[in-house]
Amino acid sequence: MLNDDRAALNITVEASDSLQTIAEKINATDSGIQASVLRVDDQYQLMLTAPSGAGNALQISGSDPSLAGFEFNASSFAGVTETQQASDAELKVNGLTVKRESNEIDDVIGGFNFTLNKDSGGEKITFSVDEDRGIAEQAIRDFVDAYNSLYEAAQNLTGYSKDEENNTVRGDLATDGTAKTVLRQLRSLMGSTVPGVESGYNALTNLGIRTELDGSLSIEEDEFKAALNDNFDLVETLFARNTESGNNYVEVGVGTRSSGVVAGSYEILITQDPAKGLITGDVLTATEFDALTDSFTSPLDTSLGDFSFKVRVNGTESDTITLTGTYSSIEEVRSELQSLINGDEKLSAARASVDVSYDAATDAFTFTSREYGSSSKVSFSAAGADIGQLGINTSLSGTAGKDVAGTINGVAGFGAGEVLLPDLESDAYGLNFTVLPGASSQGAFSVGFSRGFAGEMNNMIESMLGKSGSIANREENLNDRLDDIATDREDLDRRMEKYETRLMSQFLAMERIISSLNSTGDSLDGILDRLPFTAQK
Incomplete structure (x- = not known):
């Protein structure tokens, strides 16, 4: 049975491609499938290995007769040998059967991981898990x-x-x-x-x-x-940090700005639930389809017509998608449509995907985007001559999604898809609220947030040691004072230099005056002896 949770892997094979080239193309994808080329009895064979688990069983189909030797599906498998059939790990926990794709079990008992090493049917192992x-x-x-x-x-x-x-x-x-x-x-x-x-x-x-x-x-x-x-x-x-929500449809998350959140209780009112974009096809008209029993009276062979289409999901248009298989039930068609759409390269690159469902009441397929919000939309931009038998055509009108809307403590928040964010200036900024459809029917409710003693202490330490903390500010002030002292020293040095220059100038001037006075004194020395009409004793 097709696994519609796995997107289809599409590989384009050129006439000049070798087995090694095909293997490299497969390995270049992120599908989880590993390809290798082995030499067996002087022949080279392509070996594909998928992740473990029954849901990861491989089915290979080709769109050209030249690729028939690679096909491995219900109607064509002669050229391929299955060396290991896909299966799940199976165990019983308290009498309940549990199946998982891997032997690494980490989601059965909360906080407890273990590995299955061998099949031990009938052997019971008892253990207890206590808090340390x-x-x-x-x-x-x-x-x-x-x-x-x-x-x-x-x-x-x-x-x-x-x-x-x-x-x-x-x-x-x-x-x-x-x-x-x-x-x-x-x-x-x-x-x-x-x-x-x-x-x-x-x-x-x-x-x-x-x-x-x-x-x-x-x-x-x-x-x-x-x-x-x-x-x-x-x-x-x-x-420890703790969050509580009084609404089962709302989950409280903590963002990177949680250090600024004021711990306490907040009242929230969801006024609009988030919604996903979707489009519903027309009623199925394929002659093989019986509306009374919602089943096929004979297999639908899509290789006999043009069952191709293009779909636009969240603003991204796919390449041409074509159904080429033979389907015995509505479920097989539904699963194939979902797998092919989600496996499209353009849609995968844009992380755009859909869920395909079938409504027996309307006999139609519905294509629903997996994203919430006003940008969530689904439409068909091209349709082949025969895909209309499955209700797909370009005239269909879809319904756009909706962003969540609501208030936190009476202040309107910002809705982005299913996430409601508080106002930037509010005490709750740093929290985020993931809202599921149905939350608006619960009326007003409270959420609580506490960062715990450890978180409060961490906030205090950050306020002390952070880039804008008290210690950093103190260091900055001290450095500024040191810079001021250095500047004052430079100013003092300049003033001292000017004062020294002034004193030197004054001292030199004084020396010149004294020298002049000395010269005058020398010239006056003995003048009395040379004056006329003077007498000496």
């Missing part, structure tokens, strides 16, 4: 020890301590306001309730973790053990 609370307990104890070490070191840096000789020593950051603020914030966080956790354990003190007078933390053992043994889920809620 010891890891959580040790992590909390390690946190308390690490905080106490940090707090002691910070106290010594921002306060006063005694050295080995019992002398009082002032810390290097004793006068730094930023360092003291950081220490106060850390201490405050240890005793605060966690925003968004409205019941149960919402503070470290609920676990028996106490803040002592000196600011360090201690653990009250009996209370701590009782919390881990009796209320482990509440302990997890206290420390």
Whole structure:
């Protein structure tokens, strides 16, 4: 039976292609099929290997008689040898039969993975899975020890301590306001309730973790053990991020901007459900189709006519898609249509795909885009002469999808497909809400968000150590002051140089004056002896 969850793989084979070329074309796709060329008895053969699982069984058809030797389907398989039939791994869990495509089982028991190594029918294996609370307990104890070490070191840096000789020593950051603020914030966080956790354990003190007078933390053992043994889920809620939704049709997600979300409860009202684009074909008119029984009275051989078409999905037009097989039931046609459309190269490249369904009440196929939103649309842009027998023609009118619409705390959100985003300026910005059809019928409801103690502490550390954090700002201010000091030094050097130059000029001028005075003094020396009418004793 065709697996319509698997898109059809289409390979164009040229007349000049060798087996190796064909293998390379297959391996170049992302279908999961591996091709290789083997030499067997002096002949070369093409071997194809599909992923494990019954749903991945291969069926090969060719559109040209020259490719008949490669065909492997219900009507043509003489030239191909099946060396290993596809099958699922099968096991029973608590009496229920479980089948999976792989021997790696990771979705049967939540959080538990195991591998099937051999068939052991009748052999029963019993095991139990318990939470490893010891890891959580040790992590909390390690946190308390690490905080106490940090707090002691910070106290010594921002306060006063005694050295080995019992002398009082002032810390290097004793006068730094930023360092003291950081220490106060850390201490405050240890005793605060966690925003968004409205019941149960919402503070470290609920676990028996106490803040002592000196600011360090201690653990009250009996209370701590009782919390881990009796209320482990509440302990997890206290420390880890948690989201809750009061509407089963709405899932709360956390985006990359979650650090800015204000923890707490938000009221949401979905005013428009998301919808997918779709188009419904006309009533089937193939002579082999019996509308009363919704079945074929004889096989439909599409190779006898032009059963080709082009489909446009979400704005991307496919290449020409052609049905060439023989089909015995409506389900086979439906499955083949879905597989061929989703296997089209252009649609696959654009990540556009559809689900094809058949409605017995209208005797028609419906083609529904797998995307929600206003850009979700399906239409037919070309139709062969005979594809109309299956209800496909270019005159069909489809229905476009819809984006979700709603409000968060009374403020309109932004709908993109099935995702509703809060307003950029709102407290909820950073959350996202994935909405399924039917959510609007539930009326207003609440969602809750808590980043937990670990998240709140991480936010605080980020506010301290981040690029725009308090420590970075303090470093920037100190660097700015150092730059200012360097500038002041340069200004002082220039002023000193000018002052020195001025003093030198004044000193030289003074020297010239003194030299002139000395010369004048020398010329006056003995002048009295040379004056007439003077007498000496």
